[in-house]
Amino acid sequence: MEKRKIAVIFQGIGYNIDKPLLYYSKKIALEHGYEVVSVGYNNIDKECLKNKEKMLEAFNLAVVETEEQLKDVDFSSAEDIIFVSKSIGTIAASIYAGKHGIPARQVYYTPFPQTFSLAREGNGLVFFGDKDPWTDPGKIRDLCDLKKLRYKIIEGANHSLETGHVYSDVENINNIIQEAEDYLVGSPVYRFSVPDRNGSLVSMREYRGKVLLIVNTATGCGFTPQYEALEAMYRDYRDEGFEILDFPCDQFGHQAPGTNETIHDFCTSRYDISFPQFAKTDVNGPDALELFDYLKSRQGFRGFLMNSPLSVHMERRAREADPDYRNNSNIKWNFTKFLVNRIGQVVDRFEPDAGTDIVRQAVEIELGI
Numbered sequence: 001m002e003k004r005k006i007a008v009i010f011q012g013i014g015y016n017i018d019k020p021l022l023y024y025s026k027k028i029a030l031e032h033g034y035e036v037v038s039v040g041y042n043n044i045d046k047e048c049l050k051n052k053e054k055m056l057e058a059f060n061l062a063v064v065e066t067e068e069q070l071k072d073v074d075f076s077s078a079e080d081i082i083f084v085s086k087s088i089g090t091i092a093a094s095i096y097a098g099k100h101g102i103p104a105r106q107v108y109y110t111p112f113p114q115t116f117s118l119a120r121e122g123n124g125l126v127f128f129g130d131k132d133p134w135t136d137p138g139k140i141r142d143l144c145d146l147k148k149l150r151y152k153i154i155e156g157a158n159h160s161l162e163t164g165h166v167y168s169d170v171e172n173i174n175n176i177i178q179e180a181e182d183y184l185v186g187s188p189v190y191r192f193s194v195p196d197r198n199g200s201l202v203s204m205r206e207y208r209g210k211v212l213l214i215v216n217t218a219t220g221c222g223f224t225p226q227y228e229a230l231e232a233m234y235r236d237y238r239d240e241g242f243e244i245l246d247f248p249c250d251q252f253g254h255q256a257p258g259t260n261e262t263i264h265d266f267c268t269s270r271y272d273i274s275f276p277q278f279a280k281t282d283v284n285g286p287d288a289l290e291l292f293d294y295l296k297s298r299q300g301f302r303g304f305l306m307n308s309p310l311s312v313h314m315e316r317r318a319r320e321a322d323p324d325y326r327n328n329s330n331i332k333w334n335f336t337k338f339l340v341n342r343i344g345q346v347v348d349r350f351e352p353d354a355g356t357d358i359v360r361q362a363v364e365i366e367l368g369i
Contacts, residue, residue, distance in 0.1 A: 093156035129157025187344020197260035218255035227271035229356035244275035274342030299349035300329035
């Protein structure tokens with residue numbers, strides 16, 4: 001029997017699958033080939049949320065109704081399962097997955113404290129507003145920290161993650177759905193394949209769940225000694241889920257001459273690098289690796305620090321090569337670094353003159369250490 005991919009949408013009270021958060025989550029699941037099952041709670045009145053005793057009764061009823069509505073779903077036949085839930089549905093989703101041992105990736109929209117009772121540690125992405133009248137946002141944040149769940153607090157948002165300002169709400173919805181998609185089905189980063197130094201293609205899916213530092217390097221550059229600091233960082237954090245992906249590039253001052261093998265021999269003999277080193281590649285222009293085009297589209301150029309003679313040199317070279325260099329996202333020099341978090345979001349970009357101590361601090365934040 002062919003394996004399936006199943007997405008279960010757990011609705012809220014009065015927040016059905018046609019409302020924005022769940023509607024677009026469903027669309028994403030369908031676009032990625034998931035069979036969608038919807039669980040609703042039409043017999044529960046949202047007025048119960050104003051009364052603690054009735055609210056607990058409603059929570060219990062939601063769990064019972066979930067069992068009934070999902071009784072015929074064969075989760076054992078699915079190779080991939082995602083649960084997306086809203087409000088009271090977050091409680092049912094968490095309890096159902098925990099009770100039945102279902103390894104579903106969870107997105108929780110506006111959960112209650114009870115949601116976290118059976119939430120699996122480290123498995124979940126949580127969105128809630130800091131003006132939610134139905135729960136305590138501070139407590140939700142603390143429970144997310146306790147369970148090691150990623151979370152996003154929407155400033156000024158209520159229980160529907162709305163602020164009352166149309167354009168802000170549209171922007172928030174766009175950002176929320178993008179982040180949910182990256183978490184549930186994988187960031188576009190993972191859809192690329194890159195050539196290793198022997199010419200074989202490596203899928204970026206191999207690095208899913210890792211914090212990545214992606215670097216274009218050169219062996220004859222004033223920044224080449226950064227290899228030493230990068231290797232130290234790699235050895236310190238690789239057991240925490242950290243990877244450095246090294247892409248030699250000869251586009252800047254022809255400072256990466258030689259073959260893939262001679263470059264690798266230089267790096268291992270001089271700096272004893274142990275992180276993955278890929279084939280020499282272009283990072284700008286028509287022959288640029290698609291991965292780098294994507295990285296640049298997510299994190300543009302924000303300027304050099306101008307903190308050293310090398311900064312001045314880079315700025316001059318960049319200006320000579322492109323008078324409009326400040327206004328485009330192209331990589332300007334060797335040892336530009338992109339930081340990618342565990343769900344594939346490109347969260348930062350460091351120009352070569354950014355000290356490795358700054359980079360290390362950002363990596364530690366993403367690793368949670």
